[in-house]
Amino acid sequence: MNKTMLNKKLLSSLLLAMVLSACKSTPMVDKPAAVDDKSPNTTATAPAAPVADSGADTAGVKDGSVSGNPLTDPNNILSKRTVYFDFDKDTVREEFRPLVEAHAKYLAEHGSAKVILQGNADERGTREYNLSLGQRRSVSVKKSLNLLSAQDKQIETVSYGEEKATANCKDEACHQLNRRVDIVYEGE
Amino acid sequence: MKKLFKLFQPVLFLIATLTTTVAHAALEIEISGGSAQQIPIAIVPFGQAVTANQDKIADIIAADLRRSGLFRVLETSGVASRPTEVSQVKYAEWAVLQAQAITVGNVTALPGNRLKVTFGLADVLKQTQLVTMEYNIAPNQLRLTAHKIADVIYQKLTGEGPIFASRIAYINKTKNRYALQVADADGVNAQTVVSSSEPIISPAWSPDGTRIAYVSFEKKKPIIFVQSLTTGQRLTLANFKGNNSAPTWSPDGKKLAIVLSHSANSQLYTINADGTGLKQVTKSSAIDTEPSWSPDGKWIYFTSDRGGNPQIYKVSAFGGEAQRVTFQGDHNLSSHFSPDGKSLVMVRKDGARYSIALQDLASGQSQLLSDGGQDESPSFAPNGRVILYATRMGGRGALAAVSSDGRVKQRLSESGGDIREPSWGPLLN
Structure with a gap:
């Protein structure tokens, strides 16, 4: 049996299994929840963090202090958003200092601008530990931004762990690209 | 381990569930070894x-x-x-x-x-x-x-306890879609509980098997949800600033141990299953993550790099000083308790290889149960006799299982699928 046939068979089987299960009278897993499920949140959670899909405009444009958007101008260092790290390290390498300084300066000058620092790790190790490793890197970038006058309330540190890593890396050059922090501005 | 395998004539069975009946296609199971x-x-x-x-x-x-x-x-x-x-x-x-x-x-x-x-x-x-x-x-x-x-x-x-009337949960990634699925322990009847274009990790069964906690990146950051398997309804358990991850249930099902980062490193917390009553358990400058609650409810075992490299530590479920538990292997991560509370299964890194290791808590002795590579996410069957874990086959994620004495091995794969993050649930009533 070729792969496509297998997949088709699998798909139809799964669909049939879903239909069959929907008829069951016993409680089973019969209602897949949509991810956009807005079921009532009864938790007393902290205010929701700014997320990247919350709007279209950047704070820079809103402030009216610039005519173009420096954050996306390819000739501006602010358009560079990625800080890479050494294996098992969270120190910001010298070559990324200018990039981090530029973003710190932008945040200091634009008090309403907010960033999410998204840490990442390579695929070696467990997913949850890598989530924490990526977090440590985003915290490291945050500290550098703080030192240069960006405020805590402008910065959220999160991690994707190894989830956005290029899988099946064969060499160090590939792993290196996965050990990074991406700087994402609110509204982007 | 090598010696062990020589004792057994490897037997291979192939149970092609895919071809038996149309309604029950799912995981294909291959078994090797045996008593x-x-x-x-x-x-x-x-x-x-x-x-x-x-x-x-x-x-x-x-x-x-x-x-x-x-x-x-x-x-x-x-x-x-x-x-x-x-x-x-x-x-x-x-x-x-x-x-x-x-x-x-x-x-x-x-x-x-x-x-x-x-x-x-x-x-x-x-x-x-x-x-x-x-x-x-x-x-x-x-x-x-x-x-x-x-x-x-x-x-x-x-003379062993029951095992077959139970279910497993895992993440099935197909193209750019992540699905949290629940299947019978034999891999049949796979059903999608939740799916997303963003990653889902760390599914954790409630002790009674009616709910699953998991981490979803659907809001572009890790948030913990608890979803009912009977109604499909879910609540946001933890959505604090920073990361919300690594949920694990208390044995009585009333609380979860979770990991929050806020604006710093990952630390352990406990929270009621309805999202109230958050309490901090560890306060370190290191990474503290991957909690596992002891079956007697007293301890939370976790991964920490406070000693330089990730190792397993334990702390009272109410907080306090942590004590180191693992001393063999370069790194030890992702520990899970056996149902009787006597042993701990974990991921051990030696050199570049990540294998599944089993440690007896009374003696501190441990043995490797898998020959490794990129094995992770181990969990015990309800009777403690089998450990389910994630491995890689042909560049894709697959599930594997090994008996707790290391003798019987199984591999479960799904054509076209990339399966990871398995968790063995409790017995069905």
Whole structure:
């Protein structure tokens, strides 16, 4: 049996299994929840963090202090958003200092601008530990931004762990690209 | 470990669930190894007066017992008689097959669209009945009933606790879609609980099996949800600033241990299952993550790099000083308790290899259960005899299982799928 046939068979089987299960009278897993499920949140959670899909405009444009958007101008260092790290390290390498300084300066000058620092790790190790490793890197970038006058309330540190890593890396050059922090501005 | 494998003639079975019936396609299971003394058992096809039965109960029982590696299921087609209750068994016929045990059974219709399943187990050598059972079920409970019968046979003949009537959860990634799926322990009846274009990780069963906690990146950051498997309703358990991850349930199902980062490194917290009552458990400058709650409820074991490299530590569930638990291996991560609380399974890194290791908590002794590579996400079967974990095959994620003595190994794969983050759930009622 070729792969496509297998997949088709699998798909139809799964669909049939879903239909069959929907008829069951016993409680089973019969209602897949949509991810956009807005079921009532009864938790007393902290205010929701700014997320990247919350709007279209950047704070820079809103402030009216610039005519173009420096954050996306390819000739501006602010358009560079990625800080890479050494294996098992969270120190910001010298070559990324200018990039981090530029973003710190932008945040200091634009008090309403907010960033999410998204840490990442390579695929070696467990997913949850890598989530924490990526977090440590985003915290490291945050500290550098703080030192240069960006405020805590402008910065959220999160991690994707190894989830956005290029899988099946064969060499160090590939792993290196996965050990990074991406700087994402609110509204982007 | 090498020595161990030489003792056993590797046996290979292939149970192609994909090709048996259309409604039950799912994971393909491959078994290798087995106990030196497999119990030879004859499983006579059940009498089935009800034509609507798509499932062959005897086949499901046989597959369960084979998968355990502790049984040799005998070919019964050469025997003319087809007893459906123990009183009809002519023991001499089955002694010829060298069967030590025989199971027989029957399915009949009851009023109101119900079925009656009867089953008996007998000792062929002693010519005595060991157990009989009767189940009054809805037609869609036939597979579950077969698993329960397999559990009765397994318990009676091996002395181990039940295992087959349970479910597993895992993440199935296809193209750019992540689906949290729940399937029967034999890989059949896979159903999607939640799916997203963003990653989902760390599914964790509530102790009663009615809810699953998991981490979803659907809002572009890790948030913990708890979802009911009966209604599909879910609540946001933790959505604090920073990361919310690594949920694990307390043994009484009232709380979860979780990991929050806020604006710094990952730290352990406990929270009520309704999202109230957040309490911080660890306060370190290091990474503290991957909690596992001890079955007696007193301790939370976790991964921390406070000593330089990730190792397993334990802390009182109410907080306090942490003590280191693991001392062998370069790194130890992602620990999970055995149901009896006596041992801990974990991911061990030696050199560049990540393997599954089992540590006896009283003696501190440990052994590797997998030969490694990129093995992770271990969890125990409800009876503690099998450990399910994630491995990689051909560049894709697959599931594997190993008996806690390291003798029987299984690999579960799905064509086209990339499966990771397995978790074995509790027994079904």
